[in-house]
Amino acid sequence: MTRRPLILALLDGKGAVFLGVLAALAVLVPLSNLLLPEASPLHVPTYAVSLLGKYLSYALLALALDLVWGYCGILSLGHGAFFALGGYAMGMYLMRQIGPRGVYGHPVLPDFMVFLNWQELPWYWHGFDMFPFAALMVLAVPGLLAFVFGWFAFRSRVTGVYLSIITQAMTFALMLAFFRNDMGLGGNNGLTDFKDILGFPVQAQATRVALFVATVTALALGYLVARYMVTSTYGKVLVAIRDAESRARFLGYRVEHYKLVAFTVSAMMAGVAGALYVPQVGIINPSEFSPANSIEAVVWVAVGGRGTLVGAALGAVVVNTAKSWLTGALPELWLFALGALFIIVTLYLPKGIVGTLAEWRDKRRATISAKPAEVAAGAAE
Amino acid sequence: MTNAALTNTVLYLDGVSVTFDGFRALNKLSLAIAPGEMRAIIGPNGAGKTTMMDIITGKTRPDEGEVFFGGMIDLTMLDEAEIATLGIGRKFQKPTVFESHTVADNIRLALAGERSPFSALFGARNRIPEERIDAVLSTVRLTEHRERLAADLSHGQKQWLEIGMLLAQDPKLLLVDEPVAGMTDAETAETAHLLKAIAREHSVIVVEHDMAFVRELGCKVTVLHEGSVLAEGSIDAVSANERVIEVYLGR
16 A cells, blocks of 8 residues: 555545535635625625634534444533533633723722722633633643543443433533632633633624634544544554454553543544634623533534534534524424434434435436446446 | 473463452462463363463452563563563454554554554664555455455454464464454364464463364363363373363263
8 A cells, every 4th residue: 555645635525525615605705795895795794704604613513422332332412512622712711811801890809809899810721811822721621620530430441321411410400510700710600701812802893703713623633633543543443443342452552541541632622613613602601501501512413424524514514504493493393303403314314414325326327337238248248 | 390391381371270259260280381382272261361461461460379471571560561561462362453453553463562652753673664464364365355455354363364463473482362262163273274374483372162163273282270280191081071061071
């Protein structure tokens, strides 16, 4: 086998299409928003840019979940926790950026702390006035939690539904903790009223477009990282563990180390997704930890097609577009629709959208390649 | 047992007992396998054959007794991955291969070498020479199925693939659990041939029910019953043994 350049080895057909679409979005959406007049039918309004940015941050969360669920069989029902932690790290930076411009005008303390009569900044808020530190925490906090959680869970060989349940318990426990005012993270109101990011006003049109481009870029990079992992031998071992864990163990693989690497990298990706989500929606509160959010992310991956990466991202965008439309048109129906969607996909599209399309394509190819053989056989007779 | 005798074994079990919820699966089991030896283990259901394999491969810890590999390594202190790396390969009763990988990739993952995640992500694990895969595939006669998915193989072919994966590990000792269960007669004969070829360079323990197959292997036989050794010797000697007949035929 000849060695191809890394980028080519990483891109199969659907990967190339995926990155092509992302590149087109990164160029066309900003151009249309900034240059076309608002009356033009091709103009993308600023609210839509942020909405799409939100979907794409969800897509990055779905990608992260697919890495552990699709390739290693770890059904995490708590990935929303890593997303929310990344979001809180970004939220803390944005709060510190407000400075003395809060309602109470305190030079350092965020409004909610002044309201609670706090006298000084809790220790864990220090450093968040610096963007590089906050960016590091976006990766480090979810990564560390996943590492510690995974270390104990995988070493104790907790698998399958038990693992799913404890991941769910983890995000639920965090939600309860973040609801408390004494956590010093804004209690049930969370963090909001952001003003600036890196010195630019968060609400400004140009900032929103820049955040959108940053999200598209992060999604593309996340895809390349995940794709590199799953195409390397590491990815083959992950799939081997998914298919026959004890076989992998008896071949001498340290299954817990392999799972830990995937779980930690995935949690960091989810953290980045959360950090990009927060400035675009303008708020982070404890409901982001709610178990239902994590389960919804699992539905996105299932709908798009697990174990395909591209499918996970597609599923997130498709389901959330449907959600935005349906919660506008018939809000009381959304949860039923989500449940029905999950059942339909499980029963009729177990490989999801992308998996099913790939199957059709393979079948077509098989019949096309079979035909010349028939012709040749006919000619020989 | 003297130290000299101990160091002359590839595997040495002495007085191994293990109890599950009051059920004594192994009862003071003692067994010694010489380097390069092939040994067949037979016994009725519940005799402790699979539990013995679990003990040797680190899946189960014994309540008491000693298990030594190569005369000096205490296996009761190690886990599955460490024991596999030392050179003990195990084939399961039900063929267990990586179904969504190709035959070649199954062998690729099994081949001896670095096994850390780092090596698999960036290192030597990604540069396995194809010739090493081909060599194993030709031994287990799966060369023409190289690029097929393991899931699409027949039952017998999966058994051979798993044996091939064991060989690729380059173990000093192979534990083979019921290799011909569910095989056709032709496949059984071929498997016997294959195992005999493997036994020329490795120590092999075969657990099997099929007496005709054990006869074909032509090696020393150990009969287990209720967790300990009932009889040991050639197949003719053990099948003439009064107590063995009693246990098997339930007289």
